[in-house]
Amino acid sequence: MSKISGKETKPEILVRKFLFSKGFRFRKNDKRYPGKPDIVLPKYKTVIFIHGCFWHGHICKKAKLPDTRNEFWQKKISRNVERDKKNICELKNMRWKVTIIWQCEINTKEKRKKKLKLLLKEI
Numbered sequence: 001m002s003k004i005s006g007k008e009t010k011p012e013i014l015v016r017k018f019l020f021s022k023g024f025r026f027r028k029n030d031k032r033y034p035g036k037p038d039i040v041l042p043k044y045k046t047v048i049f050i051h052g053c054f055w056h057g058h059i060c061k062k063a064k065l066p067d068t069r070n071e072f073w074q075k076k077i078s079r080n081v082e083r084d085k086k087n088i089c090e091l092k093n094m095r096w097k098v099t100i101i102w103q104c105e106i107n108t109k110e111k112r113k114k115k116l117k118l119l120l121k122e123i
């Protein structure tokens with residue numbers, strides 16, 4: 001699981017590469033913003049979070065809790081979810097547009113293509 005929690009996970013790199021290829025310029029993991037968004041697009045006042053389904057409590061197959069120490073994980077992850085909510089709220093209060101991309105939405109080439117196309121429309 002250490003692989004998922006690493007600072008630069010693969011999905012983030014893929015999304016950044018895509019945006020860069022489309023001419024977007026951004027900052028990454030900017031500490032000045034709540035939640036240190038994975039991608040900050042100052043020109044569009046948009047931030048993008050690429051969330052690992054497990055750590056951020058997405059309701060999908062990928063986020064299934066381990067059978068052992070179930071309660072421990074439940075608490076840990078609900079804390080993360082609360083923190084995410086708070087960060088998103090703060091960003092929105094600062095008039096930033098917040099986009100979340102879930103790992104499971106971009107974990108195959110086809111899904112990624114579709115999702116990233118949508119993303120361009122949202123920015």
Ligand SMILES: [Zn+2]
Pocket residue numbers: 053058059060061062063102103104105
């Ligand atoms: Zn998911």
